[in-house]
Amino acid sequence: MSVVDKLKPAFLEHPGTGEVRYKHTFNYRKIWQMVILLTAAVTLIPLIIITSIDYNVTQQSIESEISLRARRTASNTKRAISFFVSERRAALDFIVHDNGLKALTGNERLSTILKNLQAGFGGFVDIGVINDRGIQTAYSGTYNLGGQDYSDQAWFTKVVERGVYISEVFLGFRNKPHLVIAVKSRLDQGAFYVLRATIDTDQFNEILSSLELNGKGDAFLINRNRVIQTPSRHHGDVLSTVDIPVPEYSDRTRVKEYQSPDYEQFVVGYAYIPDTDFILMIVKQKAALMKSWYATRSNLIGFLLLSITVILGVIVFVTTYLVNQMYFSDRKRAKAMHRIEYDNKLATVGRLAAGVAHEINNPLAIINEKAGLIKDIFVFREKYSADDKLMGLVDSVISSVARCGTITKRLLNFARHMDESFQTVEIGTVIREVLGFLGKEAEYRSIDISVDVPETFPTIECDRGKLQQVLLNIVNNAFFAIESEGALSIQVKQRDDKYLTVTISDTGCGIPEKELELIFEPFFTKKSDHGGTGLGLSITYQLVEEAGGCIKVQSEVGVGTSFIVNLPFKPKKRKEAKTCESF
Amino acid sequence: MRVLLVDDEVEYVSTLAERLSFRGIDASWVSSAKEALERIRQESFDIAVLDVKMPKMGGIELKQIIEEINPDMKFIYLTGHGSENDYQKGVTDGVSYLIKPVDIDKLMTTMNQAMINRGS
Numbered sequence: 221m222s223v224v225d226k227l228k229p230a231f232l233e234h235p236g237t238g239e240v241r242y243k244h245t246f247n248y249r250k251i252w253q254m255v256i257l258l259t260a261a262v263t264l265i266p267l268i269i270i271t272s273i274d275y276n277v278t279q280q281s282i283e284s285e286i287s288l289r290a291r292r293t294a295s296n297t298k299r300a301i302s303f304f305v306s307e308r309r310a311a312l313d314f315i316v317h318d319n320g321l322k323a324l325t326g327n328e329r330l331s332t333i334l335k336n337l338q339a340g341f342g343g344f345v346d347i348g349v350i351n352d353r354g355i356q357t358a359y360s361g362t363y364n365l366g367g368q369d370y371s372d373q374a375w376f377t378k379v380v381e382r383g384v385y386i387s388e389v390f391l392g393f394r395n396k397p398h399l400v401i402a403v404k405s406r407l408d409q410g411a412f413y414v415l416r417a418t419i420d421t422d423q424f425n426e427i428l429s430s431l432e433l434n435g436k437g438d439a440f441l442i443n444r445n446r447v448i449q450t451p452s453r454h455h456g457d458v459l460s461t462v463d464i465p466v467p468e469y470s471d472r473t474r475v476k477e478y479q480s481p482d483y484e485q486f487v488v489g490y491a492y493i494p495d496t497d498f499i500l501m502i503v504k505q506k507a508a509l510m511k512s513w514y515a516t517r518s519n520l521i522g523f524l525l526l527s528i529t530v531i532l533g534v535i536v537f538v539t540t541y542l543v544n545q546m547y548f549s550d551r552k553r554a555k556a557m558h559r560i561e562y563d564n565k566l567a568t569v570g571r572l573a574a575g576v577a578h579e580i581n582n583p584l585a586i587i588n589e590k591a592g593l594i595k596d597i598f599v600f601r602e603k604y605s606a607d608d609k610l611m612g613l614v615d616s617v618i619s620s621v622a623r624c625g626t627i628t629k630r631l632l633n634f635a636r637h638m639d640e641s642f643q644t645v646e647i648g649t650v651i652r653e654v655l656g657f658l659g660k661e662a663e664y665r666s667i668d669i670s671v672d673v674p675e676t677f678p679t680i681e682c683d684r685g686k687l688q689q690v691l692l693n694i695v696n697n698a699f700f701a702i703e704s705e706g707a708l709s710i711q712v713k714q715r716d717d718k719y720l721t722v723t724i725s726d727t728g729c730g731i732p733e734k735e736l737e738l739i740f741e742p743f744f745t746k747k748s749d750h751g752g753t754g755l756g757l758s759i760t761y762q763l764v765e766e767a768g769g770c771i772k773v774q775s776e777v778g779v780g781t782s783f784i785v786n787l788p789f790k791p792k793k794r795k796e797a798k799t800c801e802s803f
Numbered sequence: 804m805r806v807l808l809v810d811d812e813v814e815y816v817s818t819l820a821e822r823l824s825f826r827g828i829d830a831s832w833v834s835s836a837k838e839a840l841e842r843i844r845q846e847s848f849d850i851a852v853l854d855v856k857m858p859k860m861g862g863i864e865l866k867q868i869i870e871e872i873n874p875d876m877k878f879i880y881l882t883g884h885g886s887e888n889d890y891q892k893g894v895t896d897g898v899s900y901l902i903k904p905v906d907i908d909k910l911m912t913t914m915n916q917a918m919i920n921r922g923s
Contacts, residue, residue, distance in 0.1 A: 581883035582812055585903035589818035592907050596825045625904045 229540050231547035246550065252543045259535045264528055271524045275517070282513045286435075286504070287475045290489030293431065294502045295473040297439060298491035300427050301500060305386055305493070308401050308419060311341060316405040316415050324349045324358060324415065331360035337417070345398060345418040350376070352412050361418070379404050379414055386496045389421055389441075389449040389458065397421045397449075397458050425450050433502065435487075435509035442466070443497045455503060464488060464503065477506070555758075562759060566689070577628035584624050591617040630656050642791055645684050647712055647720065648673035654691045655710075658699065665704040673712040680720065680789045686763045687787075693760040694724045694783045701728025701781060715786060719769075722785045730777035739773065768792025804918060805847065808832040809839045809865065810854040810881065815903075822907055828914075836860035843872055850914055855882040866898070877917040881905065 231248035315324075315333055323329050330347060337344040346361020354371025370376045379385035379402045387400035402416040428439045428450050441449040446461045455462050464478055464486070473491040480486065487509065489502035507514075595614045598604040605611070630653060651671055655662075662669050698708050706727040715721045731739060738744045740761040764771040768788045775781040806828055810816035816832040823830035831848075833839045836857060843851075851869060853862030866878050883903045899913045 578883050581903050582815070585883065585905070586812060586815045586818070588904035589815055589822060589907075593818050593822050596822050600825045621904055622906075625902075629902060 229544045229547075231544055246546070248543055248547050251546075252539055255539045255543070256535055259539070260532060263531050263535070267524070267527060267531075271520065275520060278516070279513065282510065286487055286506070286509045287489075290487050290502055290504060291473050291475045293433065293437075293439070294475070294489030294491050294500060297428065297431060297502065298473060298493060298500050301424070301441070301493055301498070304424060304427060305401070305496060308341065308417070309384060309386070309403060311337065312401060312403045312415050312417055316403060321349070321405070321407065321413050324413075327358055327360060330358050334360045343419045343421075343423045345420055347415070347417045350402075350414040350416055352380075356416075357413075375400065375402065376414070379416075380412075384495065388443045388447070388497055391459065399424075421450060431502075433504065435504040435506075435511075437502065437504040439500070439502050441493070441498045441500055444499065449498060455501075462501070464501065466499065559759065559762075573631045577631040580624070581628050584621055584628065588618065588621045588625070591621065642681055643684055644679045644681055645687065646679050647677060647687075647722070650684065650687050651691060651710055651712070651722075654688055654695060657692075658695060661699065662708070665699070665702070667699065667702055667705070668707040670707070670709045672709065674714070677712060677714070677720075678789060680787065681791060682767055682787065686767065690760050690763050690785065691722075691724075693756040694785070697756065698724060698726035698728060698781070698783075701730070702726050703728070706780075718790075719786050719788055722787065723782055724785070725780060725782040727780040730779055730781055731773070731775040732777055733775075736773060736775060740771075804828055804914065805849050806830045806914065807839060807842060807848040807851045809834075809836065809851060809857070809862070811835060811857045812854075816854075819907075819910075823911075826907075826911060828911075836865045839865060840868060840872075843869055847873065848876060850877045850879060850917055852879045852881055852910075852914075855880050877920070879910075879913055879917065 229252075231252070315337075319329065319333070324333075330349065334344060334347045337347065346359065346363065346365070348356045348359040348361070348365060348368075350356050350370055354369055354373075354376050356366060356368040356370065359366045359368075375385050375387055383404045385400070385402040387402075389397045389399050391397055398418050398420050400416060400418050402414050404412050404414050406412045424441075428441070431437075431439045433439060436454065438453045438455055440452040440455065440462075442462050443449060444466060446464075446466055448456050448458055448460055448462050451458055452462070455464065463480065467474070467476055467488065467490045469492060471492065471494075473489065475487060475489045478486045478488050485506035487504045487506050489504075491500045492498075493500060591614055595611070595618065598607070598611055598614065648671070651673065655669060655671065659669075661667075695708065695710075702708065708724070708726050711723045711725075713721045713723070735744075735746075739757050741758060744758075761771055764785055764787070768791060770786045772784045772786075773781065774784070806823060808816045808820050808823075808830060810819075810832070811834055813834045816834060820830040820832040831842065831846075833842055836859060839851070842848075851866070853865055855862040857865075862880055862882075869876060869878075879899045879901060881901050881903060899917065901910060901913060
């Protein structure tokens with residue numbers, strides 16, 4: 221028997237239906253399945269629902285938190301950059317209004333202004349004045365750009381149109397990124413001039429690089445053609461094209477999610493900087509931001525799975541235990557019921573037999589006496605005594621009556637002892653009584669019966685009816701196994717001063733080894749076609765055990781079977797009785 | 804030896820009486836306890852063979868009444884409902900117990916035995 225078979229609950233083998241002999245009140249397998257299913261459903265479904273709600277709520281709140289933070293950062297940075305630009309524009313406006321064209325065209329004044337700007341703001345590279353024809357009339361700065369004609373350049377057209385121009389970032393002559401701010405100042409009669417300043421972007425970059433960003437965050441500016449304007453940590457160099465598409469225009473700070481071609485997810489907070497071509501990008505890696513959530517999530521799922529396993533385990537264990545208990549008690553009940561039924565049946569048969577025997581006995585006695593009288597007449601009145609034929613006929617009637625008398629006496633004797641309890645009996649007599657009923661059948665079926673009881677065998681104290689029942693059951697089984705032509709031998713031996721051994725051997729078909737351990741189980745039968753209940757041997761086993769004895773069986777298929785019954789000479793109490801293993 | 808046979812089966816008891824007569828025994832028969840008591844009050848018998856099961860009054864009860872009338876009488880029970888075993892156990896004190904159908908020779912032996920016991 222494998223471990224699996226041992227752990228397998230007994231009721232699983234008995235689905236409850238389909239077995240005619242041993243019908244259960246319940247379908248245990250179905251009950252087991254239903255209980256497990258229902259209990260699992262009512263415990264696990266709420267658990268799973270609550271966990272998934274919690275999962276979603278937490279994930280959503282974390283996602284919205286991430287989005288909110290990205291927007292806030294973008295919004296603050298946008299303000300800082302806008303302020304930076306408008307501050308410098310305002311400075312140029314102030315210079316225009318404070319000085320007037322005349323003062324500004326004096327190169328000395330212009331270089332003083334540049335110095336002051338560098339001292340006050342820092343980052344100013346050069347400054348120049350351009351007249352309404354696009355010619356730079358005054359210049360102060362590193363390069364000698366005086367007299368340069370800007371009239372055909374795009375930025376000049378724009379500044380003329382809008383009054384202000386803030387350029388994109390470009391690499392200046394020193395190969396450093398710069399940007400240009402230009403303001404237009406109107407003169408009388410429609411004339412104007414433009415004050416143009418170049419600023420390097422170091423300060424600009426500082427605003428962005430000083431941002432503390434979590435989740436592998438990156439903050440940079442792009443223009444509307446996706447060209448990166450300020451250094452980026454992860455998304456390309458200045459003036460290269462960024463790998464993220466230009467987000468749609470909005471005058472407010474917004475957040476959107478973006479998935480790269482290699483399936484990396486990003487949270488992008490962005491803002492269009494007013495009056496410029498710049499778009500502020502705050503790019504964060506979603507996976508890095510969600511890292512803590514992923515840890516929590518795997519804890520949550522792990523705990524859920526563990527809970528489910530534990531709950532299922534407990535449910536299956538408890539249900540199996542309870543259903544198994546139910547099965548065993550039901551089986552016990554059925555066994556008891558059958559035992560009562562069997563006993564009742566036996567008692568009824570006994571009473572019936574006794575009744576029949578008694579009723580037959582009276583007419584039998586009359587026949588006996590009448591025949592006896594006829595014989596007496598023949599004998600005492602010598603008229604017929606010489607007639608051998610008549611004498612023979614009468615003797616035959618008398619001997620037949622004697623045979624009937626033996627049968628009825630035996631029947632009465634058998635029935636009478638069923639109600640009695642312990643008494644002293646001779647085992648040989650009981651065996652012969654039992655065999656008496658089967659003698660004719662044995663003859664018809666050519667079964668050779670031999671009984672071997674030592675001549676001076678001690679009497680035993682036992683319940684005679686039960687002893688008869690035990691022997692009858694075993695002998696009946698032997699007859700069934702033999703079918704026809706065979707031998708049955710009953711041998712009685714004294715085992716020791718306390719026990720005797722009755723060995724009942726037949727030359728029948730034998731019992732396969734697989735079934736040997738089952739034959740004493742209730743409801744195991746090979747004779748269901750012949751009205752077997754599967755109770756005979758189980759009751760036999762019980763009776764022998766009750767008497768403080770032990771029954772064993774040895775069998776070989778095709779050779780025969782031996783039942784070895786060990787019985788005490790005096791009834792034993794359960795405590796004193798030997799266990800079957802000790803025989 | 805005078806014997807009174809008491810049995811409700813007339814056919815049986817009359818035949819038995821006749822058979823005993825063939826064997827030199829003075830056997831009378833009655834078919835009920837009532838008749839038996841009447842006969843015993845009138846005549847004296849050595850042995851009474853009583854059927855245990857009879858209508859109104861059975862053999863065991865009848866024996867007790869007869870013993871009061873005639874304490875010297877011996878009894879043999881005859882029954883259709885019993886076993887050798889009961890005989891062996893000696894169900895009643897010193898009373899023989901025979902089961903129908905009974906062998907006439909065995910009945911004779913039992914009666915003779917009872918007479919010997921009486922004599923001793």
